[in-house]
Structure formats: structure tokens, C-alpha cells
Amino acid sequence: MDKEHRGVVQSTSNTAAVETDAVLEGTDEGEVPSPKRDAIIAAATRVFLANGYGAASMDAIAAEAGVAKQTVYSHFGSKEALFEAIVSCKCEDLMRPALDADAVTGGPGEVLTATARAFLETVLAPDNTTLYRMLIGESTRFPALAEAFYRVGPRHAADGLADYLAEVDRRGGLRVPEPTRSAELFFAMLRGDLYMRRLLDLESRASAAEIEDTVDRAVAAFLAGHALD
Amino acid sequence: MDKEHRGVVQSTSNTAAVETDAVLEGTDEGEVPSPKRDAIIAAATRVFLANGYGAASMDAIAAEAGVAKQTVYSHFGSKEALFEAIVSCKCEDLMRPALDADAVTGGPGEVLTATARAFLETVLAPDNTTLYRMLIGESTRFPALAEAFYRVGPRHAADGLADYLAEVDRRGGLRVPEPTRSAELFFAMLRGDLYMRRLLDLESRASAAEIEDTVDRAVAAFLAGHALD
DNA sequence: GTCTATAAAAGGATAGAC
DNA sequence: GTCTATCCTTTTATAGAC
Numbered sequence: 001m002d003k004e005h006r007g008v009v010q011s012t013s014n015t016a017a018v019e020t021d022a023v024l025e026g027t028d029e030g031e032v033p034s035p036k037r038d039a040i041i042a043a044a045t046r047v048f049l050a051n052g053y054g055a056a057s058m059d060a061i062a063a064e065a066g067v068a069k070q071t072v073y074s075h076f077g078s079k080e081a082l083f084e085a086i087v088s089c090k091c092e093d094l095m096r097p098a099l100d101a102d103a104v105t106g107g108p109g110e111v112l113t114a115t116a117r118a119f120l121e122t123v124l125a126p127d128n129t130t131l132y133r134m135l136i137g138e139s140t141r142f143p144a145l146a147e148a149f150y151r152v153g154p155r156h157a158a159d160g161l162a163d164y165l166a167e168v169d170r171r172g173g174l175r176v177p178e179p180t181r182s183a184e185l186f187f188a189m190l191r192g193d194l195y196m197r198r199l200l201d202l203e204s205r206a207s208a209a210e211i212e213d214t215v216d217r218a219v220a221a222f223l224a225g226h227a228l229d
Numbered sequence: 230m231d232k233e234h235r236g237v238v239q240s241t242s243n244t245a246a247v248e249t250d251a252v253l254e255g256t257d258e259g260e261v262p263s264p265k266r267d268a269i270i271a272a273a274t275r276v277f278l279a280n281g282y283g284a285a286s287m288d289a290i291a292a293e294a295g296v297a298k299q300t301v302y303s304h305f306g307s308k309e310a311l312f313e314a315i316v317s318c319k320c321e322d323l324m325r326p327a328l329d330a331d332a333v334t335g336g337p338g339e340v341l342t343a344t345a346r347a348f349l350e351t352v353l354a355p356d357n358t359t360l361y362r363m364l365i366g367e368s369t370r371f372p373a374l375a376e377a378f379y380r381v382g383p384r385h386a387a388d389g390l391a392d393y394l395a396e397v398d399r400r401g402g403l404r405v406p407e408p409t410r411s412a413e414l415f416f417a418m419l420r421g422d423l424y425m426r427r428l429l430d431l432e433s434r435a436s437a438a439e440i441e442d443t444v445d446r447a448v449a450a451f452l453a454g455h456a457l458d
Numbered sequence: 459g460t461c462t463a464t465a466a467a468a469g470g471a472t473a474g475a476c
Numbered sequence: 477g478t479c480t481a482t483c484c485t486t487t488t489a490t491a492g493a494c
Contacts, residue, residue: 036459052369054283057487068461073489075459137366139430140281146429154425184422185446192417196383200375201368217414225450265477286469297479299472304477308470 037075039065044072044086049130053083053138080142087145090131091152097122108168109219115161116190116215123191124206129198136199158183174226182226189218266304268294273301273315278359282312282367309371316374319360320381326351337397338448344390345419345444352420353435358427365428387412403455411455418447 043065047056058079062069076082097118104114122128132149139146161183169176176182194210197203272294276285287308291298305311326347333343351357361378368375390412398405405411423439426432 034459052283052366054281055370058489059487069488070462070490071460079488133365133368136362136428137281139362139428141284143430147431150426150429150431154422158422181442181446185418185450188419188421188424189414189417191420193383193387193413195417197379199365199368200379201372202376202379213410217410221414221450221454224454224456227453263477287471288469298470299480300478302471 034075036065036067036071040067040072040075040082041086041089044082045090048083048086048134049127052134053141058082083138084142084145087131087135087142088148090127091149094122094128094131095152095156108173109223111164112186112219112222113215116186116218117211119157119187120190120195120206120211120215124195124198124211126205133199133201154187158187161186172228174223175228176226182222185225186218186222189221190214192218263304265294265296265300269296269301269304269311270315270318273311274319277312277315277363278356281363282370287311312367313371313374316360316364316371317377319356320378323351323357323360324381324385337402338452340393341415341448341451342444345415345447346440348386348416349419349424349435349440349444353424353427353440355434362428362430383416387416390415401457403452404457405455411451414454415447415451418450419443421447 040061044056044061047061047064050056051060058069058072061082062072065072072082076085104111123132135142135146135149158180162179165174165176165179165182168174169179192214194203194206194214198206269290273285273290276290276293279285280289287298287301290311291301294301301311305314333340352361364371364375364378387409391408394403394405394408394411397403398408421443423432423435423443427435
């Protein structure tokens with residue numbers, strides 16, 4: 001009754017992220033860190049996030065990194081490979097806040113609220129919204145990226161919450177006959193109008209008040225729908 | 230008790246769509262229909278939807294339409310203007326199935342179910358998913374398009390449902406103190422995992438069974454959360 | 459590995475004839 | 477309005493010196 005109450009989102013280990021990296025980049029584990037390479041990654045991240053895949057040019061990335069364009073091609077073979085490396089790297093950063101979520105003690109209401117807050121604040125953060133926007137827009141060109149993102153992001157979060165909900169059901173706190181579906185529904189409720197407006201770039205940032213409101217409504221609706229008979 | 234039960238999604242008139250067109254294209258109402266122009270629109274729609282904005286070339290569009298590139302530029306001044314015309318045109322098509330929804334009689338459960346079905350089948354249709362994907366990906370480059378889409382799409386649908394929910398609340402069928410927020414929550418529940426997988430292009434088409442399942446869960450959860458005390 | 463310089467191609471947009 | 481032909485910029489990617 002203590003360990004299960006902490007950090008719902010990260011309940012599974014992070015082996016998925018590692019495997020994702022391998023799938024996307026084909027990198028070996030023994031990777032020599034290079035200052036130039038790091039500069040390129042940082043610069044490419046900025047340029048890609050600022051301009052999108054199509055509008056970002058390798059010239060701009062090289063200039064931003066302060067290196068010659070050929071150096072970029074030496075480390076990453078092509079623009080597509082560079083983009084994939086950047087995105088998979090960013091996906092890991094995206095999960096980090098959720099992993100650092102403080103342990104939450106209390107009933108399902110408190111745990112759900114904390115989980116919802118961490119989720120919304122993460123996905124609504126400017127960089128993450130931009131990243132998600134790019135992944136959707138380029139999902140046809142980069143199907144492997146989209147699949148990997150889904151796995152380490154939404155799928156991972158839903159599975160983690162499902163585990164917790166199953167435990168709560170077993171203890172008799174709520175009635176959750178299909179934990180996975182219920183977890184998906186909970187996250188869906190969080191991706192409401194605010195989320196959509198952010199996705200369409202109609203709102204530069206989400207207000208804390210609106211986040212709280214969304215969280216409260218989702219938690220209330222979820223508890224009402226899963227109360228014991 | 231009869232008129233309010235029909236087609237929740239389209240309750241407001243379609244003046245918004247007309248105004249959208251004016252905003253986006255700046256077209257006058259007296260527009261002379263031209264066969265070449267229609268061919269260009271049809272071709273551009275295909276090419277844009279198939280390749281995305283960045284990868285679609287004016288050469289390809291001209292070739293697909295069977296006209297010279299200059300003819301394309303004669304009708305639409307630039308690639309951006311052409312894209313805006315195509316998208317605003319497609320947005321109207323997107324709303325049409327909802328407008329044609331059959332009148333539904335019955336209690337809130339039946340109306341919500343019918344509304345949810347029409348909504349999901351519309352937004353999950355291949356072309357509409359592709360369009361939405363493009364709007365999100367290009368929302369930074371085309372803010373006016375994203376805003377117009379939000380207005381005639383999600384916002385319009387939520388407002389229509391909110392009107393209906395307010396009426397139900399007044400009649401005492403459900404307890405809906407904040408109809409707009411409840412309507413947004415309902416549509417959010419529909420945009421669940423299936424929706425996200427379609428958006429990320431992980432699934433080429435949605436199965437009817439999964440649609441029904443999503444609809445049923447959303448309706449059940451909504452009714453549970455808005456039951457009378 | 460890193461740089462300068464360049465190739466090679468594609469794409470948006472225009473000129474001028476009919 | 478429509479077509480053919482062309483301009484010019486941008487962009488990915490590579491060659492060759494150090």
C-alpha cells in the first residue's frame with residue numbers, strides 16, 4: 001500500500017527507450033562522446049524545433065552548431081538520420097519529468113490528480129508540443145519515429161496507469177474491470193480542448209488555472225465512472 | 230422535445246464556414262466556375278494529401294491536373310494560397326457528414342451515442358485524418374488555417390453539443406452545470422487511443438468494432454459523471 | 459575529423475508568345 | 477487564359493586539401 005502509490009507513469013522499466021534508440025539509429029552501445037557531435041545535436045534540436053523538418057536546412061544547422069556542413073554529414077549520414085537521432089533523444093527528455101515525479105501517498109483521487117498534473121504539464125510544455133506536432137506532421141515520412149514515440153509516450157503511460165488501476169481494483173478501492181481501457185480513457189480526458197488548442201498552436205502556453213481545471217474534471221469524471229456499485 | 234434531439238453537432242448555422250472562406254482566401258462571392266480551376270483544385274488536393282505541404286511540388290500539381298504550371302499560378306498566386314484554398318475547401322467537406330446526420334430521437338444516451346458515432350467516423354476517415362495531420366504540422370506556417378479549422382471543427386461541435394446538454398439539464402434529464410466544459414470533455418473522451426494511433430499514422434484504418442467500443446465507453450462514462458444526484 | 463569549395467538537382471516563380 | 481521555356485534561389489550531398 002506504499003510502493004504502488006508512487007509515480008504511476010513510470011511503473012515499467014526504461015528498457016523500451018534503450019531499444020527504441022537502437023531501432024531508430026542503429027547505434028551501438030559503446031558510443032564515444034564528442035563535443036562537436038553534442039554541439040550538432042543541440043543545434044539541430046533548436047533548428048528542427050524552430051522551423052520544422054522541411055524548413056530546417058543542413059546549412060542552418062551547421063551554422064548554428066559552428067561547424068562545417070561536412071562535419072554534420074560525417075557524424076550523421078543524412079538529414080533524415082539526423083532528425084531521427086534528435087527526435088529519439090528528445091523523446092527520452094520528454095519522459096524524464098514523469099520519471100522524477102515525487103512519490104504520492106493517498107487514495108486513488110490523489111494519485112490520479114498527481115499523475116494527471118505531471119502528464120499535462122509535460123505534454124503541454126512548449127518543446128514537447130512542438131515535438132509532438134512534428135511527429136504527427138512527419139509520421140508518414142518517419143513511421144518508425146511515430147511508432148517509437150507512441151510506445152515510450154502514450155502507450156507507456158497508459159500501461160503504467162493500468163497497472164496501478166488493476167491494483168486498486170484488487171484492493172477494492174474502485175471498480176476497474178478493464179484497467180487498460182480505463183487508463184486510456186483517463187488520459188484521453190486530459191487531452192481536451194486545451195491540449196488541442198496547443199497542438200494547433202492557437203495558444204502559446206497553457207495557463208496553470210486551465211490545467212488545474214482540466215485535471216479536476218478528468219479525475220472527478222473518472223472516479224464517478226469507476227465507483228463501487 | 231423533438232427538434233432539439235436532432236443532429237447535435239450542427240446546431241449552429243454554417244455562417245462560420247462561409248466567413249472562414251472569406252478570411253482564408255479573400256474570395257468574393259461572385260466566383261466564376263472554371264473547369265481548369267476545378268481540375269487544379271482536385272489535383273492539388275490529391276497531391277497535398279498524399280505528400281504533405283513541403284513535399285508537394287507545384288510541378289507535380291500542374292502535371293496531375295494536366296495543365297501548365299503557369300495556369301496554376303494564374304488562378305492561385307502562390308503555393309501557400311493554393312494550399313489555403315484546398316484546405317478550407319476540405320474543411321467544409323469534413324463537416325458535411327455531420328450536417329447530414331439523421332435526426333435522432335430518444336434519451337440523452339441515444340443522442341450522445343449517435344453524436345459520438347458521427348464524430349468518430351468523420352474524424353477517423355482517412356482523408357480527414359491526413360488533413361488534420363497536415364494542419365497540425367503546418368500550424369506554425371499557417372496560423373489562420375489552424376484557427377479556422379478549430380472554429381468550424383472542434384469548437385463548432387463542442388458548442389453544438391453544449392446547447393443540447395444545456396437543454397437536457399433544463400429538462401432535468403442530466404445534471405450539467407457547465408455544458409461547454411462537459412461537451413469538451415465528451416469529445417475529449419472520444420479522442421482516445423484509437424484516435425491517437427490514427428493521428429500518428431500507426432493504423433491505416435479504424436475498425437468498426439473499436440469505434441463502437443470507444444463510443445460506448447465514452448457515453449457510459451459521461452452519463453455516470455452527469456447523473457442526477 | 460574538419461574545413462573550403464563545388465556539384466547536382468529540385469522547386470518556386472516569371473517572361474513572353476499565342 | 478493558357479502554354480513553353482527559363483531564371484534563380486535554395487538545398488542536399490560530395491570532392492579534395494589539411
